[in-house]
Amino acid sequence: MRSATLFGYQLALDAGVVLREQRLKSRLGMLVKLVDDRGEGWGEIAPLPQFSVETPELAQMQAAKWLERWCAGEQPPDSPLPSVAFGISCALAELEGQLPAEGCWQSATLCSGDPDALFERLQNQSAPLAKMKVGLYEAVRDGMQVNLLLEALPDLTLRLDANRSWTLEKALQFARYISNELRGRIAFIEEPCRTVAESMAFARQTGIAIAWDESLRDDATLLSAQQGVRAVVIKPTLTGSIQKVQQQVAAAQRLGLTPVISSALESSLGLTQLARLAQQLTPGTVPGLDTLSLMQKQLLRHWPGSTLPLSGKEELQCLWQQ
Numbered sequence: 001m002r003s004a005t006l007f008g009y010q011l012a013l014d015a016g017v018v019l020r021e022q023r024l025k026s027r028l029g030m031l032v033k034l035v036d037d038r039g040e041g042w043g044e045i046a047p048l049p050q051f052s053v054e055t056p057e058l059a060q061m062q063a064a065k066w067l068e069r070w071c072a073g074e075q076p077p078d079s080p081l082p083s084v085a086f087g088i089s090c091a092l093a094e095l096e097g098q099l100p101a102e103g104c105w106q107s108a109t110l111c112s113g114d115p116d117a118l119f120e121r122l123q124n125q126s127a128p129l130a131k132m133k134v135g136l137y138e139a140v141r142d143g144m145q146v147n148l149l150l151e152a153l154p155d156l157t158l159r160l161d162a163n164r165s166w167t168l169e170k171a172l173q174f175a176r177y178i179s180n181e182l183r184g185r186i187a188f189i190e191e192p193c194r195t196v197a198e199s200m201a202f203a204r205q206t207g208i209a210i211a212w213d214e215s216l217r218d219d220a221t222l223l224s225a226q227q228g229v230r231a232v233v234i235k236p237t238l239t240g241s242i243q244k245v246q247q248q249v250a251a252a253q254r255l256g257l258t259p260v261i262s263s264a265l266e267s268s269l270g271l272t273q274l275a276r277l278a279q280q281l282t283p284g285t286v287p288g289l290d291t292l293s294l295m296q297k298q299l300l301r302h303w304p305g306s307t308l309p310l311s312g313k314e315e316l317q318c319l320w321q322q
Contacts, residue, residue, distance in 0.1 A: 004067040006045075006060070007031045007316035011267060012296040014113075018136060020050040020163065027265055027295065028056055030319065032063060034070070034091045041094030042300070044237075044270035045087035051214070051238055051264065054081040063088065064320045071322045082240045089241040090273050103275030104283070105304050108159055110290040111149075119152070128156045129286055134174065134189070135165025143177025150182040159260075159288070160189040161233075164214060168198040175206040183208050188230045191215060196222065203228025211260070216248075223248065225255045232257055233288065236274065237264040249281045262288035268298035268306065 010026050017024045029046030045063055047054050054062075063084045069076040078085040093099045109125075111118055111132040122128040132149075134142040150156060166174065171192045178186070188211040193199040196215050203210045209230035216222050216232055217239065223232065232252045236245045245261075252259040261278040263271055271289050278287040292303050298310045 001036065002071045002073065003035045004071050004320075004322055005033045005318060006063055006067060006320040007033070007313075008060075008319045009267065009299060009311075009316055011299060011311070013265075014294050014296070017265075017294050019048070022050055024049060024265075027267070029267065029270075030056075030060060030063065030087070031267075031269060031300070031316065032067065032087050032091050034067075034088075034095050036095065038095055038097075041091040041096075042269060043087035043089070043091030043094070044266050044273070045083050046237060046264070046266055046270065047081075047083045048235075048237060048264040051235075052083055054083060059084050060319060067320065068322060078241045078243075083237050085241040085244070086236045086239065087270075089243065090270075093242055094273075099273065099276045100280050101276070102279055103272060104279040104287055105275055106286050107275075107290040108286055108288050110293060112293065122153055122156060126155075128153060129159070129187075130156060131159040131161065131288055131290065133163075134160050135162040139166060139170040139174040140177060143174040146174075146186070147178045147182060150178075150185055157185050157187050159187045159211075160192075161213075162189055162192045164191045164194050166193050168193055168201055171198070171202045172205060175202070175208060178208075180207075190233055200226065200228060213262075223251050223255070223257075225257070230258060231260055233260045233262045235262050235264045236277065237266060237270070242277065245277070246281060258285060260285060260288055263291045265291050265294070267295070267300075268292055268303045268308075268310075269301045271303055272301050 008030050010028050012026050032043045034041045047056055047059050062079050062081050066076050108129045108131040111130050186208050188209040190211045190213045192202050199210050211231035211233050212222050213233040239245055249259040259282055298308045
């Protein structure tokens with residue numbers, strides 16, 4: 001006998017969360033719960049504003065249709081909507097015991113909040129790895145900040161994310177403020193320029209490695225060995241089912257690229273599943289999952305070491321049930 005429930009949630013975010021120049025005050029999403037004779041499995045369906053192709057309303061409608069067929073005993077194909085496909089595949093994987101219990105709980109430290117607290121946190125790490133958003137302010141300012149941080153912490157490695165913010169001219173302006181001897185400690189910069197061609201030119205001219213993120217979702221043929229491209233950042237909520245994520249990870253590894261599992265502002269439940277997936281698919285590569293620090297609460301499951309309060313089922317809204 002199968003049953004399923006679709007819950008809605010809303011979590012308050014810190015005031016500083018900006019996605020493509022839009023300030024996000026709260027994170028809206030859904031949790032799916034599947035139950036059969038083997039037990040239960042949970043997954044998270046949370047389209048990301050400004051990035052997901054699907055709206056929350058469409059995701060809810062498609063999820064309910066899939067769940068109705070599953071409850072009737074069918075094994076429906078994956079939803080064409082990435083967030084729905086991923087969330088349901090996580091619930092199925094838990095139900096079938098296909099996700100490891102342990103996760104990769106280490107994550108690249110997100111550069112946000114109080115600068116002094118961030119500096120102290122990085123200083124106390126043996127091999128500090130941090131992720132910094134760039135492109136929100138002037139390129140010169142970003143370049144100076146990156147250079148200063150790398151100078152101040154000689155063991156630090158930085159991952160940068162520009163979200164296609166710059167023209168090639170602006171990106172080169174950014175690079176001019178980073179000393180040549182420090183550029184090697186930039187692991188990569190995600191999507192520095194507005195076009196693929198400009199990003200490739202940036203890598204050639206500066207020697208700073210780049211990573212594909214949005215562009216790979218737009219054009220799968222970019223998953224190839226290219227000069228200056230070091231990594232692919234895979235956000236499963238924006239990619240699709242676990243199987244599709246597995247295929248992308250395997251393809252990247254065959255090409256000598258580093259696949260990095262990364263969050264799309266999921267709740268603590270979704271983040272713990274991403275950590276387990278990263279442990280399974282990309283052991284030895286630190287994922288980019290340090291986004292819980294942007295939230296004011298956890299949801300249903302604790303992230304190890306987090307002191308944020310935990311919201312329970314009583315704070316969820318039942319959207320569909322059968």
